[in-house]
Amino acid sequence: MLLTVGELARRCGLTVRTLHHYDTIGLLTPSVRSAAGYRHYDGANIERLHRIQALRQLGLSLADIGKALSGPLQPLAEVVDRQITQIDLELAEGTRLRERLVHLRGQLANGQSPDLADWLDTLELMTMYEKYFSPEELKTLPLHTNPDVLTDWSALVSAVQSAMDRGATPDDPDAQILAQQWMTMVGRGTGGNPAFLMRLHAMNENEPGLRERSGITRELEQFVEQSLVAGRLAIFERYLTPHDMQRMGEHYGRQMYAWPPLIAELRQAIADHVPADDPHAQRLASRWMELFRAYAGDDPATHARIRQAYAREPDLRSGSAVDDTLLDYVRQAVEGLAHTPH
Amino acid sequence: MLLTVGELARRCGLTVRTLHHYDTIGLLTPSVRSAAGYRHYDGANIERLHRIQALRQLGLSLADIGKALSGPLQPLAEVVDRQITQIDLELAEGTRLRERLVHLRGQLANGQSPDLADWLDTLELMTMYEKYFSPEELKTLPLHTNPDVLTDWSALVSAVQSAMDRGATPDDPDAQILAQQWMTMVGRGTGGNPAFLMRLHAMNENEPGLRERSGITRELEQFVEQSLVAGRLAIFERYLTPHDMQRMGEHYGRQMYAWPPLIAELRQAIADHVPADDPHAQRLASRWMELFRAYAGDDPATHARIRQAYAREPDLRSGSAVDDTLLDYVRQAVEGLAHTPH
DNA sequence: CTTGACCCTCACGTAACGTGAGGCCCCAGT
DNA sequence: ACTGGGGCCTCACGTTACGTGAGGGTCAAG
Known part of the structure; x- marks a missing residue:
């Protein structure tokens, strides 16, 4: 399935001029050019456009996007994860700004003059909306x-x-x-x-x-x-077999940035007293196991060895915000999963 | 309390250059200039800056903002209402886009190739995020x-x-x-x-x-x-006293754009089967009464006359999406309010 | 063949600032 | 009084990501 530039623009909500521009700067080159010079875009172009749009939404300049996409490519699933995290940030900020504005409206509706410092704080939040903290x-x-x-x-x-x-x-x-x-x-x-x-x-x-x-x-x-x-x-090498290590060498660290959002969600679930057998906790545990298996494989013996390494080597967890409470919680939630037929 | 340009920039999360620019184009003129030429901003400047930022967030160009602010000014509470509505739009859109991305991630994580048409729809939503529909x-x-x-x-x-x-x-x-x-x-x-x-x-x-x-x-x-x-x-004149009409002449229509978001929320609450005595419904009803009293005043006799007019004159509700179901719902929720001590 | 929709390249223009340069102002400390 | 640091002023070139026409070719249906 090949799309002309107009079709792609319409389907993606961009303009033809934008796609021309991306082509000109070498950011998105159509896979085919017809004899008449028409640009034709295929599935790989769409994937690349997805990556471009995702990074644009993170606020990168086109030049920086080009650089980011010139090296080895992150798996698209990780790109999507990152997007989800960003949207979560924006949803949280939007909710916060909304609360501030509702408060300000209350004051205005009561004929009160807003406190100036408070008002400036709200103005700042309006500007920081889509910013970071x-x-x-x-x-x-x-x-x-x-x-x-x-x-x-x-x-x-x-x-x-x-x-x-x-x-x-x-x-x-x-x-x-x-x-x-x-x-x-x-x-x-x-x-x-x-x-x-x-x-x-x-x-x-x-x-x-x-x-x-x-x-x-x-x-x-x-x-x-x-x-x-x-x-x-x-460190792992002291605990694992050469076979284990071969797999770890290929996969460990590949989804490094997928862990913190998950850990944050788990910590939130614990703080919210969500029971470990709750579907939400189970989904998080499922995701945990998914990430774990991505580098550890499926062999229970390997799993045990890795867990032993984690238990004995605090350096493996340093800075990751994973503590014993969280591990217990995950363990319980995973046990609930084990009772579900595969 | 007067702020220098640097102080205001810091407090609002803008840059000095931005405030200079706004001054240069006559959009935001500081109320005082010191003998040395320093810009000093006061409370009225902050209010105007709030208006500017609110319109900027709605996507208006600075030229259009200048035009919008050159005529009679909307009450600030209405500006804030509008902002809240916009944020609600963005929150809804963000939630929608998030769902799409979670779905896409699921496909990618399962090693599936995304359906191209579906994928393009997601890309379009990514672009339309912050757009309209x-x-x-x-x-x-x-x-x-x-x-x-x-x-x-x-x-x-x-x-x-x-x-x-x-x-x-x-x-x-x-x-x-x-x-x-x-x-x-x-x-x-x-x-x-x-x-x-x-x-x-x-x-x-x-x-x-x-x-x-x-x-x-x-x-x-x-x-x-x-x-x-x-x-x-x-139409109202056929039902109301001259005293009523004097108030209506001054206040009716002043918050015209505050009604549709409230009506939308009420319709949503009805669709979600939220009981009329639920705190959420009560808040909406409270807001309804607030808007109603803003033009109708507090006299129950006036209220009764206005309600009579609404009951007899369909033209008063035309296009407003207010039907009998919604009015019943509001009436019940308001009755729940009446049981709360003032 | 005609027509309408879409494609191409080229190129000037735009909005909202960002970034320095050069110099003045203000205040606190010595 | 002087100094130094932080902040202010105006001026002006530059930037990014396209928007908007102009002029002309392509494609498919009637």
């Missing part, structure tokens, strides 16, 4: 409230950059120690809140100015991620 | 699905424009008949759905190209509104 959230973000955290984090960024400048690779023990420190710092800077982690990540992705100031370039972030994976695989 | 909604919008409706509406727009060109005023019977026809046409074009009315209104406000094509200029819209109010006041 509400003023209230900023108050609970250690990275924002504790200058020591920011100082220490900057020092760590410098240390990582130095290691990179020295030509360190993710397999170097130094790099792995730095990555471990990074995770500890993440936990410290976010107060252990994985939802904040996703937001900081979004901010750093979306705000080039911030990226420059923080020094957390994409290369640096990737270096840390790879060092972390390498360091953790080294 | 989902594809599904378009299918249920008579204005979109029934070419006769569009033709008839265009003819009515021409008729109104002709009346205006002839120098008709809202007090002319011709104008009032046209306004009545307009309301009938609104009901016909939206299928009696007040949520659609709000959206059409937003579209017409925000899309200058659409406004040009439809002929529904702001002047025309205002002419119709004023003619409608005048026509309805003429």
Whole structure:
């Protein structure tokens, strides 16, 4: 099924001019050009357009989108996950802004003059709508409230950059120690809140100015991620078979950014006293097992070995906001799943 | 309390450059300039900035915002109401898009290849996010699905424009008949759905190209509104005292656009089988009484006369999506309110 | 063949600021 | 009084992602 530029534009709600522009800058090149020069788009083009639109909605410039799509591609399911997370952010912000406006309307309807400071806060929230943190959230973000955290984090960024400048690779023990420190710092800077982690990540992705100031370039972030994976695989190696390790080497860390939203939801379910046998908890547990099996495979013996590693090595969980309460909760919810026929 | 440009920018989440720009184009002029040329902003500036931000969020260009703010100003409470409505739209759209993405993720996670037509629909929704109607909604919008409706509406727009060109005023019977026809046409074009009315209104406000094509200029819209109010006041005059009429003359129609969101919510509550004594229904009823009292005052005798007028004159409700079921529901919910101590 | 809808490339223009440059203002500390 | 730091001013070039025409070719149905 090939679509002309007009058809694709209509179906996607874009303009022909936009698609021309994307073609011109090499962002989305139609797979076929007719003898007359007509652009024809196929399924792969649609997938790529989906990726482009998803990143656009995250606020990236077209140039940055081009860069992001020039390397190895994230699985589309992960892209969609990211979108869902972003929409959740926006829904939460919208609800918050709505509450503020309802409050302001109440004051106006009563003939009251709004408190100026309160009013300015509402104006700020109007501007921050679709931005990252509400003023209230900023108050609970250690990275924002504790200058020591920011100082220490900057020092760590410098240390990582130095290691990179020295030509360190993710397999170097130094790099792995730095990555471990990074995770500890993440936990410290976010107060252990994985939802904040996703937001900081979004901010750093979306705000080039911030990226420059923080020094957390994409290369640096990737270096840390790879060092972390390498360091953790080294730990796992003490517990797993060579066969296990082959699989882990291929799959571990592949869905690194899918875990924090899930963990955030689980923590919320626990905070809301949702019973572990509730369908919602079961869905979350199902998702957990899905992610787990993606790197661990399906062999129960491997699972047991991995669990043993997690139990004995706190470094495997550092900064992930996964504690014993959460693991118990997941275990119970998974047991409920086990009673369901496959 | 006067704010410098930097303080205001920080408090509102804008940039100094933005405020300079607004000053340069005459959109927001600081109330005071110091001897050194420093800009100082006061409470009235903050109110105006709120209006500007609200209209910006509705998607108006700065030029259009300037025009909108150059005439008589809508009460700020109404501006806020409008914002709330817009946020509700966005929340609904976001929820819809989320569902689509969750579905798509499910397919991807199962290793399925998404159905291309379905996928394109999702891409369109991604683009229409923050636009006006989902594809599904378009299918249920008579204005979109029934070419006769569009033709008839265009003819009515021409008729109104002709009346205006002839120098008709809202007090002319011709104008009032046209306004009545307009309301009938609104009901016909939206299928009696007040949520659609709000959206059409937003579209017409925000899309200058659409406004040009439809002929529904702001002047025309205002002419119709004023003619409608005048026509309805003429009906009420048969039932009310001169004292009543004096109040009605001042207040009736002042919150015209606050009613449709409330009516939409009430219809939704009825559809969801929310009992009339539910706190949610009671809040809606409270809001109803608030709007009612805003033009009717607090005298029960006046209320009874107004209700009599509504009961006998179908033209007073034409196009408003208020039917007997909804009125019964509101009556029950209001009775529940009456049992609450004031 | 005609017509209407759609395609192509080219290229000027746009809206809402972003970013420096160069210089003045204000206030607190020494 | 001076200094330094933070903030203010105006001016002006630049940016991003298209919007809008112009001029002309393509395709399919009548």
